[in-house]
Amino acid sequence: MSDCIFCRILAGEIPSQRVYEDEDMVAFHDIHPKAPVHVLVIPRKHIHSLAEAGEDDGALLGRVTLALPRIAKELGLTQGFRTIINTGSGGGQEVFHLHYHILGGPARLPFA
Ligand code: 5GP
Ligand code: ZN
Numbered sequence: 001m002s003d004c005i006f007c008r009i010l011a012g013e014i015p016s017q018r019v020y021e022d023e024d025m026v027a028f029h030d031i032h033p034k035a036p037v038h039v040l041v042i043p044r045k046h047i048h049s050l051a052e053a054g055e056d057d058g059a060l061l062g063r064v065t066l067a068l069p070r071i072a073k074e075l076g077l078t079q080g081f082r083t084i085i086n087t088g089s090g091g092g093q094e095v096f097h098l099h100y101h102i103l104g105g106p107a108r109l110p111f112a
Helices: 005-010 055-074
Strands: 018-021 025-029 037-043 082-084 100-104
Touching: 005 025, 005 037, 018 055, 025 055, 037 055, 055 100
Parallel strands: none
Antiparallel strands: 018 025, 025 037, 037 100, 082 100
């Protein structure tokens, strides 16, 4: 069993509310939402953080990045959304499996 909680979510060992998935990635609601809509998008491949991504990961991360606006649109975020990637403990990363936050809501998000 993996000790990475996002790998365990991918394996279905920890339940999550999935909103999108394909062969490259899975998107699910954040357990502690910080905006009316707060979804995490993770590659199926375990990459520790953006700092550990390699040249070989470029195409994968391109596909994940390009999926974000499609996922956001499906979530009803027609006016836009915020994307956050926290990298390393200094960047506020708590789960060390690379993930993109999608944040949005009906109104403009406060500046952060
Ligand atoms: P980070 O600070 O690493 O960028 O963000 C990790 C995010 O994962 C946090 O927003 C946190 O609420 C979320 N999270 C942590 N554990 C779980 C979990 O078991 N399930 C879900 N759905 N989200 C989680
Ligand atoms: Zn993982």
